[in-house]
Amino acid sequence: MGCDALNIGAYDLSLGVDYLRGKEKIAKFPFLSANILDKHGKPVFIPSIIKQINGVKVGIFGICSGKLKLDKIPGSNKIKIANALDKAEEVSLRLRQEGADYIVLLTTLDIRQCRRLGQRDLPIDLIIGSSKRNRISLPILVGDTYIAHVERGGKSVGRLDVSFLGPAGVEALSPSVRFKGKSVGKSLFLLNHFHPLKLDIPDHPEIAPMVKKVETSLSRLRQIKATKSMTIAGVKKAEMVPGNSYIFADACSKCHPQQFKLWRKTSHAKAYNSLIKIDKHFDEECIACHVLGFSQPGGFTDINQVGEFANVQCESCHGPGRLHVKTEGKTKLNRDLAKGQMCLQCHIEERSPEFDLETYFHNVCGPAAQIPGK
Numbered sequence: 001m002g003c004d005a006l007n008i009g010a011y012d013l014s015l016g017v018d019y020l021r022g023k024e025k026i027a028k029f030p031f032l033s034a035n036i037l038d039k040h041g042k043p044v045f046i047p048s049i050i051k052q053i054n055g056v057k058v059g060i061f062g063i064c065s066g067k068l069k070l071d072k073i074p075g076s077n078k079i080k081i082a083n084a085l086d087k088a089e090e091v092s093l094r095l096r097q098e099g100a101d102y103i104v105l106l107t108t109l110d111i112r113q114c115r116r117l118g119q120r121d122l123p124i125d126l127i128i129g130s131s132k133r134n135r136i137s138l139p140i141l142v143g144d145t146y147i148a149h150v151e152r153g154g155k156s157v158g159r160l161d162v163s164f165l166g167p168a169g170v171e172a173l174s175p176s177v178r179f180k181g182k183s184v185g186k187s188l189f190l191l192n193h194f195h196p197l198k199l200d201i202p203d204h205p206e207i208a209p210m211v212k213k214v215e216t217s218l219s220r221l222r223q224i225k226a227t228k229s230m231t232i233a234g235v236k237k238a239e240m241v242p243g244n245s246y247i248f249a250d251a252c253s254k255c256h257p258q259q260f261k262l263w264r265k266t267s268h269a270k271a272y273n274s275l276i277k278i279d280k281h282f283d284e285e286c287i288a289c290h291v292l293g294f295s296q297p298g299g300f301t302d303i304n305q306v307g308e309f310a311n312v313q314c315e316s317c318h319g320p321g322r323l324h325v326k327t328e329g330k331t332k333l334n335r336d337l338a339k340g341q342m343c344l345q346c347h348i349e350e351r352s353p354e355f356d357l358e359t360y361f362h363n364v365c366g367p368a369a370q371i372p373g374k
């Protein structure tokens with residue numbers, strides 16, 4: 001993939017120190033960590049490198065968070081984690097002494113600790129963090145240090161362009177690039193962007209079957225693990241009036257044929273199939289938004305028994321409809337959907353980055369004034 005360096009984090013160590021060192025031997029790029037030490041205080045991995053890139057000496061070093069759960073790592077009795085901030089100070093000063101013009105820290109430290117490093121006035125020009133709790137995409141400046149983070153969830157490749165351009169060079173950039181980026185001091189220009197990994201990006205022919213194999217065995221494991229009572233954090237419980245329950249889309253088609261026909265054509269009606277196609281229908285991280293009423297009152301909690309709850313249905317948006325059907329429309333259903341706020345329960349930034357509520361809201365169910373008998 002053209003890597004120059006990798007910083008070791010908790011997940012890399014999950015199969016053990018020896019396993020990772022075995023991988024290091026066959027990798028074509030260095031595994032960095034300045035604060036994973038052996039019992040004698042010697043670094044287990046290479047702490048830092050200096051690379052000549054277009055005439056600029058770039059120093060790169062790695063630091064992992066001290067919050068690593070050592071007891072979960074096989075072979076962890078052989079290692080200890082040195083204080084992250086002290087090590088960062090020691091290594092960055094050494095890199096500057098060795099003549100590095102630009103110093104980059106790769107780290108799993110959280111954003112608070114990255115800021116503290118920035119405040120220490122160290123010769124660190126750029127911190128690239130990977131803390132999974134981070135939500136900041138634009139680089140921020142703390143002291144003289146820029147802090148950027150990769151995006152969470154593995155849905156994008158992050159790209160940060162660091163260009164050493166004089167004021168004239170910056171001026172020569174196209175206005176849209178200049179607008180999106182940031183000039184730093186007299187010569188530096190930073191441009192940070194995330195490239196979404198859409199499914200239409202082709203897989204590497206050798207890697208795809210390997211990933212497929214892992215996915216298949218994961219899917220099997222998940223199916224075995226799936227219990228009969230699961231809840232999903234973050235999904236709000238809907239209310240259920242006594243006597244009411246889910247009755248499913250077919251029951252609505254009789255009186256609202258137009259909405260039914262339209263809904264059938266939308267991807268909502270195929271949302272569960274989208275998971276099946278990629279073998280993720282037993283993944284509790286995925287299912288909540290691709291079905292009706294998962295882990296809701298009157299819904300289902302057994303991922304092995306999706307049945308009629310498959311797909312995003314009328315009642316995903318309008319709420320449970322048994323009483324509405326029974327009383328032939330006299331029991332009102334939700335129509336304004338909290339002015340679209342309810343769409344945003346599923347269409348969250350992370351899953352639906354291009355979601356345009358204004359445009360979609362009035363089209364997702366056909367134009368208004370199609371109420372039967374009116």
Ligand code: HEC
Nearest residue numbers: 267268270271274289290312316317342343346360361364
């Ligand atoms: C229960 C979760 C859920 C709710 C609530 C929901 N959606 Fe969706 N929506 C999805 C899922 C999942 C998909 C993707 C289906 C697929 O392709 O597998 C989707 C797809 C869409 C798409 C198609 C996107 C595309 O590019 O194909 C539109 C448009 C859309 N939703 C609009 C809305 C609007 C407007 C609302 C609110 C009125 C809404 N959705 C409420 C889960 C939901």
Ligand code: HEC
Nearest residue numbers: 199274275280285286289345346347348351352353354355
């Ligand atoms: C918080 C709700 C939510 C969760 C959780 C969720 N999705 Fe979705 N998913 C959506 C929405 C909304 C869309 C529609 C995206 C769009 O086009 O705007 C979607 C679209 C999709 C699509 C069809 C569009 C595409 O990207 O090809 C697939 C496939 C998909 N999701 C798979 C998954 C998988 C796999 C997981 C679990 C790792 C998952 N989803 C978890 C809400 C969710």
Ligand code: HEC
Nearest residue numbers: 252256259260263313314317361362364365368369370371
């Ligand atoms: C993704 C969410 C969503 C799904 C799924 C959905 N609807 Fe709707 N529905 C809406 C929204 C939003 C409106 C209001 C549209 C507006 O105000 O322009 C609406 C409006 C309606 C209306 C009222 C129309 C009017 O003239 O006021 C009816 C009836 C209706 N839907 C029935 C259904 C039926 C039946 C289904 C399933 C076949 C369904 N809806 C599926 C979101 C949804």
Ligand code: HEC
Nearest residue numbers: 251252255314315318321325328329332333334335371372
């Ligand atoms: C037996 C006929 C019938 C069936 C079946 C039916 N509806 Fe309705 N629906 C109506 C009538 C009649 C109205 C108009 C009520 C009014 O204007 O007072 C209505 C209105 C609506 C509205 C507009 C908001 C409201 O309550 O006035 C929505 C949304 C809606 N229905 C959704 C659904 C959904 C979802 C289903 C399936 C769960 C469904 N309907 C099944 C007859 C039906």
